[in-house]
Amino acid sequence: MPWFAGVSRSEINWNPTIDEEKCVRCGMCMNCGKKVFEWRDGRPVVVNPTACVVGCSTCANLCLGNAITFPPLADLRALYRERKVWNAVRRTLIEEGILPAHERPDGEK
């Protein structure tokens, strides 16, 4: 089950941006297993932004040059609240017998 249940990935503004001035060419971002980056002409380039896992920021956390940023997390959470993604995930997990029926996520009514 996708964790952005019911919302198209193309509607979700979540992918890395590289500040070329700050990038020190350490290569750590190439460790992402989703093929979001490619190494071109001696530096990383974001070639597949929608392959980025929604909510992930591992590459930014481990970037030696602190060169990678993401859109505000608050915007992503606002979209999830507005589109009731948390509810959809909870409903599916209840249907699958993973969550008990009385479970309710924080922040979404």
Ligand code: SF4
């Ligand atoms: S945030 Fe995660 S999934 Fe997205 S590009 Fe970085 S390491 Fe890959």
Ligand code: SF4
């Ligand atoms: S992890 Fe950061 S500093 Fe290292 S190559 Fe990627 S963008 Fe550049």
